[in-house]
Amino acid sequence: MNLSIEVQERSALRPNSRDGLGARANFIDAIKFLYRCAVADHLIPQGNNPTRELRRPAKQKSTRRPLTTAQLSEINEVAATTGIDPALTALIIRLHIETACRRGGSKALRPCDLDTKQLTVGLREKGNTVRDQPVSPSLMDALLAHERYRAPDHDRTAQLLRHRNGRPIPITYYDQIWKRIGRILPWVSTLGVTSHWLRYTTLTWVERNFGYAVAAAYAGHVQTSGRTGNTLTYVSATIEEVAAALVALTGEPYPLAAIGPQ
Template sequence: MTAGSPDPANIDINTVRLLLEHLGITAEVLAGQTGRTEVPTFDDYIDRVSEAVSGGTRRAYASYWRRIREAWGGRRLHEPTPLEIKQLAERIKGQAVVRSNSRGGRTAAENLITALRCIYRHAVADGHIAEDANPSLRVPKPRRLASTRRALSDTQLAELVATAGMTGNDPQLDSLLLRLHTETACRRGGALALRPIDLDRTQCLIRLREKGETVRWQPVSPTLMHHLIAHGDERGANGDAHSQLLRYRNGQPVTRRRYDYLWQRLGKHLPWVATQQVSTHWIRYTTLTWVERRFGYAVARAYAGHNGRSNAGTTSTYVRADLNEVAQALALLAGEAHPLETTNQLRVE
């Protein structure tokens, strides 16, 4: 290097300094970036995510988060590769409990990947990993097989109702559950979340709070409303309008175990129930199929509470059914007039 020639290192430093000034980045900002905390471990971060999600999501993912802890609890979020995630999913798929309605562990593998994506979605939002570095998105979920559920025949539904009303330790409760699900096509969680305050006695409506934190009003027949009110009055928790409505004779709230007991008992008396693994969701299929065949897709969609995004196309935006049309379908289903029942026909003159 000749005397008086500029030092290349100084040139580089000056170039970087000018670039940073042009971008408005100060030395303090750079110092803050270099002082960022380490990426958390799965043990640490799963606890944080668990506190941030809804109770339903926490219950759905709890067992899979536990398996992730067992496999990678001490590792940091950015360390597992897509190949390792695929290997863990296959391992859990192979360890899935084999039941009569087992589908080869595909659901277990799918749920594991979904549970991981929930973790990584929060990690990306918190800035612990870059969005394009999310390894869970590079692992495809197993393709879902067609559901084996289907609509029950009138004869099968009648057999269920008759058997529930003549067997068990609380046939009154079980009959009420079956009628509630048949009239409303609600999910199990929606029934268990019912409270006395959710009953609109004048308009014969119940407020359903179901998965995804959705809330909707659903018509019920005057007869069902009468039985729901009577059930609450007889078994209610000291008149607390915000407590759970459905209860045992001793006043204890009904849990999901009542449904398990109900279908196991029905399966013992009706072999086809056990063979086909019939559950409460089959009643939802039955009611919605009945509504769709007689009132069309738009009314069935509203009856089911499917008012969000849909793959049915843009047309579904313009053909949404209202509560009065749902009430009209329910009136025919239950064989009773409903306070909201109306006949809306478009006239062209």
């Protein structure tokens, strides 16, 4: 317990930090897992596991909230007009706003995941989830142009998003984006805005305008064993309904969009 408190006290301070509670919780999860493995491998008896009574600190309410239209406009303006590669930054920001994907999903995107007939991108995200996410015609054109100019001769199963020299972007590129935007827009740094805030913003808008089931499908959330998950087994949204939300969000036509109740 004393060591977990020390980890909390020595954790890095960030604008959106919660007094080190996250670092402490992660440490407790890691040390409990370590001792569970030791018990499973018969290195120590269960009765000698010192982490049995160790509990994570109470989870704090997230400070994340939907961004306003004005804030999104500022972010898009800075992304598209500053830095050494504004075209790439603007494309990434737009991809996250339009699809509500996680950064792992956008980084894992491959040219073969672009379905130009159905206007969908195949997103592979955490939990080994895979889904076809509708995108607007103009975003699909932008993704195809990115591939054409930056990786014309690469394997279509390789990473799509790349620097001008053809090198695939690392996961740290996303952190660099927000650090740079935060230097120009101080409120971004103060709030600790990241790519996940864009996902939060889009999904909140979809839920308010199209309901929980469509928002859950838009997010790519998997069904759980709880009551809410059981209900979604019967009322889960179709890809056509997700596409209808996309049309309302982007103002662009889409071939799969549902006009009304089917």
